[in-house]
Amino acid sequence: MAAAVGLKQTKLTILLSLNAGAILIAGVLIAAAIWLNGGMDFQVVSERSDEVKETVEAPELIGAENNTANELTEAQKNYVTSVHTATGTSSEPVPDGELWAEDAITMYQTADFDLCVGGELSDLGNMYWQTSNPAVISGFYSGARTWLGYSADACRYPIITGLGTTTITAGTYDGTRRDTIEVRVVEAPKVKWEYEVLSLVNQERVRNGLSKLSWGDTCSDAAETRAVELVSLYSHTRPDGASWDTACDSPNDGGTYVEGENLVVGSSAVSPETAVAAWMNSEDHRANILNPSYTKLAVGFHYDADSNYKTHWSQYFSDY
16 A cells, blocks of 8 residues: 555656657656565556657758748647747848848847737748858858747748847848848846746746746755756766656655656757747647646756757756
């Protein structure tokens, strides 16, 4: 029986999602009986995975771009979200012959939005996009991140290679429009973004009639560690072969506890809004966010410009 002397039962739910060439969503529900002497016996109860192809092709550097919209699969259409559609430029009318009403904008090194022409301009035909400082923005991918709500005929996904300032020049081949805009790239505000994820999760919970989560101080270091570990191994198994839940020790008092982990990396998770949107668009990740048993949430964010996915997020849920 669960009430056996010296027995602590822990329910572990782990979820993972990926968007960098493919979206890999895997949910594993694991029931574990953990004895106070440290012994552990895991049994996999169920497992599922889905794969959704992206449409962004290999990066092309400075030069002309074709603005033909990418065709989306039905699965992609279901994944596209308009949660994060800010372009850094306004929707105010753009002067004749120009592409932006602004002279300068600022964006985070995660490429937290695609660079789009202003004033809701579209259907401009073939355009060229150029950068004056390849050490900051080296060029553009061949399309926009349509799964984040960007239009392929008005936006381009920038390839950010460093911090600083560059001048972007864009224009139409027919010569009707040409313009420049200064783009300043700055570091992502790590701590601020982590707490923003907590706020966004709480908005979803309140919307669904659940109580808010408080910041998980107990597992805060674990969430940070897990985000960093994703650089070398994107998995719920840690780089040393241990299970993800070993990052945070649960209370050793014989009680019953619940823990959960959500992970997301890559080009769909470039801001708190997009990370939470990616999780909420997955049934299993959403279940973790809306689990009424949780009371705490710690969030880890790590950016590594030299890694495969660059942006790495972890959520560590618990009731302790």
